[in-house]
Amino acid sequence: MIAANVRLNIEGKDVVLIRDVIGKAPSEKYTRQNEGSLHIWYEESVLTETRDAHSDTHVYGLWQTLIATGAIDLEEKLQVLYTNGQKNIGYYLYINNGVMQSGSIFNGELHSLPSSALSDELSLDDAKVLSSDERTLKLPAEQLKTQKEILKQAVAKKKSGQQRALMCIVLIIASGMAVDTFLSIQHEKQAKLYSALEHKLNITQDELKSLVKTKRYNIPTQSETLSKLYNVTESLNSESLSANFSLKSNDVVKVYVDNTTFNSARISMLANGDIQTVRVSPDQSVITWVNENEN
Amino acid sequence: MKMKINALPKKVKQYSNIFLLVTLTSIGTGWYVLSNESGRIKPDFSNTNALISKYEAEIHEMSAQPDLPRLNYIWSNIQLIANQYNVKVSSIEKVEDAKFTEDEIPCGQPWFGSLQGTSKNVAAAALEIQKTLPVMFGQAVIDNKVMGLSFAAMGTIEFN
Numbered sequence: 001m002i003a004a005n006v007r008l009n010i011e012g013k014d015v016v017l018i019r020d021v022i023g024k025a026p027s028e029k030y031t032r033q034n035e036g037s038l039h040i041w042y043e044e045s046v047l048t049e050t051r052d053a054h055s056d057t058h059v060y061g062l063w064q065t066l067i068a069t070g071a072i073d074l075e076e077k078l079q080v081l082y083t084n085g086q087k088n089i090g091y092y093l094y095i096n097n098g099v100m101q102s103g104s105i106f107n108g109e110l111h112s113l114p115s116s117a118l119s120d121e122l123s124l125d126d127a128k129v130l131s132s133d134e135r136t137l138k139l140p141a142e143q144l145k146t147q148k149e150i151l152k153q154a155v156a157k158k159k160s161g162q163q164r165a166l167m168c169i170v171l172i173i174a175s176g177m178a179v180d181t182f183l184s185i186q187h188e189k190q191a192k193l194y195s196a197l198e199h200k201l202n203i204t205q206d207e208l209k210s211l212v213k214t215k216r217y218n219i220p221t222q223s224e225t226l227s228k229l230y231n232v233t234e235s236l237n238s239e240s241l242s243a244n245f246s247l248k249s250n251d252v253v254k255v256y257v258d259n260t261t262f263n264s265a266r267i268s269m270l271a272n273g274d275i276q277t278v279r280v281s282p283d284q285s286v287i288t289w290v291n292e293n294e295n
Numbered sequence: 296m297k298m299k300i301n302a303l304p305k306k307v308k309q310y311s312n313i314f315l316l317v318t319l320t321s322i323g324t325g326w327y328v329l330s331n332e333s334g335r336i337k338p339d340f341s342n343t344n345a346l347i348s349k350y351e352a353e354i355h356e357m358s359a360q361p362d363l364p365r366l367n368y369i370w371s372n373i374q375l376i377a378n379q380y381n382v383k384v385s386s387i388e389k390v391e392d393a394k395f396t397e398d399e400i401p402c403g404q405p406w407f408g409s410l411q412g413t414s415k416n417v418a419a420a421a422l423e424i425q426k427t428l429p430v431m432f433g434q435a436v437i438d439n440k441v442m443g444l445s446f447a448a449m450g451t452i453e454f455n
Contacts (some may be wrong), residue, residue: 044452104360124397136409161310161313164313165313165316165317168313168317168320169316169317172317172320172321172324173320173324175324176324176325176327176328179328180327180331180332181327183328183331183332183335184335187335191338191339192338193338193340194338194343197338197343197344197347198343199341200347201343201346201347201350202342204350204351205350207350207354208350208353208354208357210315211354211357212357212401212402212403213356213364213402213403213451214362214363214402214403214451215357215358215360215361215362215399215402215403216360216361216362216363216402216403216429216449217357217360217402218401218402218403219429219430219449220401220431221425221433222425222431222432223422223425223426224423226338226418226421226425226432227422229414229418229421229435230415230418230419230422233413233415233417233418233437234377234415234418235413237415237440238440239440240439240440241414241437242437242438242439243435243436243437243442244434244435244436244437245434245435246394246433246434246435247432247434247435247444248433254444255437277430283344
């Protein structure tokens with residue numbers, strides 16, 4: 001049978017449960033502690049007295065333990081826990097629209113029941129009875145603590161959180177620096193390799209330049225153009241010619257010749273597939289071809 | 296004794312500053328690493344290797360070519376051939392006057408000059424010269440029965 005302020009054995013541990021409340025603190029003397037998403041309130045003086053009386057046991061709150069066990073049903077409006085066999089003494093929990101209020105049962109009566117429960121005409125007969133078997137209980141994650149212990153724990157938790165955050169930041173920065181250093185080393189390695197390659201390129205270029213200065217390479221053969229030029233100048237050896245042209249490949253050559261009654265046949269004879277002869281005026285003809293040099 | 300059921304918001308608020316700090320640190324560190332990396336110039340290995348391969352192929356091809364004769368040898372031979380055709384040879388100092396550009400000279404040290412004489416003879420001499428010597432012809436000017444023809448002789452200079 002569960003009861004407050006008596007030694008119980010829960011999950012193999014000797015514990016004492018003290019009376020706590022859910023909802024608003026009854027007075028300023030009460031200390032608050034979280035259990036899951038709920039708050040429980042208890043008197044710090046009761047806690048210290050219980051600790052003194054049971055120095056070798058852990059102290060938890062009654063409702064705290066029931067919450068940790070999962071015995072509370074948030075769908076139920078009224079839940080009761082009897083602490084004697086006659087079922088006329090115990091505790092109740094009233095839930096209305098998510099607002100909770102706990103209280104005590106004495107002589108089969110619900111004490112300090114809120115007005116909404118009274119208007120609903122709730123009685124103990126409507127209540128869900130919670131199991132009083134201590135074997136079904138589970139221990140909360142933390143014992144009840146004094147305000148000083150809670151503050152100390154909060155400070156320690158904050159410090160620990162800050163330390164973890166600091167470590168995390170240091171780790172991120174260190175990782176970033178490590179990655180940057182790794183990339184920098186890789187880049188230096190690449191730069192060294194590239195420098196060697198550039199050196200090889202320079203040597204190759206120098207060798208090529210040196211060969212260009214000494215080897216007979218890529219000189220165009222202009223024999224076809226020169227032959228045409230020879231044929232034209234020989235055929236019209238005694239004529240007045242004029243021209244100004246380049247012998248570079250694909251350039252057009254134009255040789256002008258004055259027309260006479262004697263040279264028209266010779267001019268016409270020069271024309272073949274590559275050389276064109278055109279009479280541009282009564283006094284002048286032009287002989288044209290395109291240079292086709294070979295390398 | 297009333298109480299509302301509180302859920303996660305408080306915890307989220309408690310850790311939000313840490314999350315914010317960690318996120319900002321991560322962004323800052325990431326930016327630092329990426330900006331440093333983007334500042335590093337990536338060497339173009341493939342292009343340089345391709346250039347080396349190209350030059351090596353040209354060296355291989357060029358090595359198999361005959362050596363250029365010395366310029367004074369070319370010059371004396373040009374004069375020898377030109378004399379046979381009664382053509383005058385004269386030297387041109389500037390590359391522009393010979394109507395060539397530096398890029399047009401494919402090999403060797405150039406020496407610029409011109410052939411002058413009757414058109415037929417200059418053409419015949421030019422044909423003969425190019426058959427035997429590394430010479431490239433540039434600009435021709437024919438006026439009446441006379442022709443001038445510029446050339447670039449390509450050879451080597453021997454330094455003592």
